[in-house]
Amino acid sequence: MAKNRGTSGLRKKVKVFKQPNYLHNFVQSTFDALSADKVRGATLVVSGDGRYYSKDAIQIIVKMAAANGVRRVWIGQNGLLSTPAVSAVIRERVGADGSKASGAFILTASHNPGGPREDFGIKYNMENGGPAPEAVTDRIYENTKTIKEYLIAEDLPDVDISAIGITSFEGPEGQFDVDVFDSATDYVKxxxxIFDFQSIQKLLSSPKFTFCYDALHGVAGAYAKRIFVEELGAEESSLMNCVPKEDFGGGHPDPNLTYAKELVARMGLGKSSSHDEPPEFGAAADGDADRNMILGKRFFVTPSDSVAIIAANAVQAIPYFSSGLKGVARSMPTSAALDVVAKHLNLKFFEVPTGWKFFGNLMDAGLCSVCGEESFGTGSDHIREKDGIWARLYASIGLSMVATIIRVMTMRMLTQLQAKELMAYLVQLQSDLPEVNKIVKGIRSDVAKVIHADEFEYKDPVDGSISKHQGIRYLFEDGSRLVFRLSGTGSEGATIRLYIEQYEKDPSKTGRDSQDALAPLVEVALKLSKMEEFTGRSAPTVIT
Incomplete structure (x- = not known):
């Protein structure tokens, strides 16, 4: 098994997971990495985004859980639970016998495509509802290299995950219960x-306010009708692609301007935009509903802006935060707009590596209330995962954009080697800033001077752990930034993410087209990194 630092678990093609014992080895390696009290006699959640192979995987994990001494397994109806809902279930749900979950296997490859020839994934979340920390994922990985056997109750019958109720079995370690429950109840509660549902209901019932929500045929569809239609009284016609499908309807469940084409057109953006009057507000979620994209009528709110907006308005807009924010945090590549908000509101501020586990540590220590990352993820301390539906409920209150221009360019490389060579070159280049500025000025004389460059390293203020090689930064005198980060969220190959940021204080200039505004920095980024020379590519695969 390949080690993937970009996730809390494992993502590969379905055909890889279907290899004999492949999934079994990962699950047993995870059980072996946990302390005995988190397995024997424990309660585990097993569910996911419903992608292809999930139903088979659930039956395997249930039988292995029984053989390893787990007392009970909780499963969302039809195996569906969004990643944020899993976190909520771990933290909030109490079984009929008073039991609480000690962890969860989440079956998802997040925003990656699904289907027989596409991606599958599995990760483990801890008793706090958040992703397993690196100490645990490191143990899991080491176990996968030496595993000799796994435990499974082959004689245990398959469980009907479509029927709500508790089924009891006589397992190898005694009574073993499987509880299939409604996927939405705990999360809706x-x-x-957190929110004032009556106020949101009034907004949605106003003839002047129209909206649409696109679940991209992911698990968010299991919550959309319940929350927006049944609880908030919205018209069902406001929902798009809200029937969860194993292959996400043949689409790519990544909520960005490239893949959410139907929503983008409906909101009055893009070449294929409808001539009808667009809704006032639009949003989309990824396959497991932890990422979100927010759109206004004919404009797009970047994920970096959305977390800054949430932090700036949280106390006034959300009853949950009425007593104030403990602090705010962002991932290193995320725009510095949140830094400005934190300074203005005199809030504790943290810059962490990409990965929700780092936010979870801060939240568990009572240091952070609102956080966000560059890849369309925002959330708060109500759970320990990013939460796409939570962000959409908050944004529906009617927030406006902040004065930051940011563009994220995602470049998919052909091989890991190309990506690593490019990153190594950028690290080497940082040792001589005068030479860097000579190169920059030779490319564009109108770009500010580079005043600092480094490879981001993070020391967790809670547990003292150190995370190295988290991204390469070039910081300019005027507040602009170039960030290059090697990503591990795909199932194969390598991805370099390039973040280009320019902070604009002049309100008269914030309405400019972001591609035009950032063109000088884009040119510098591509030529400074020798992107085409290393990769053969002069344009990104995805722009968000």
């Missing part, structure tokens, strides 16, 4: 404790 939590959302109603």
């Amino acid at each position: 939590l959302m109603k404790s």
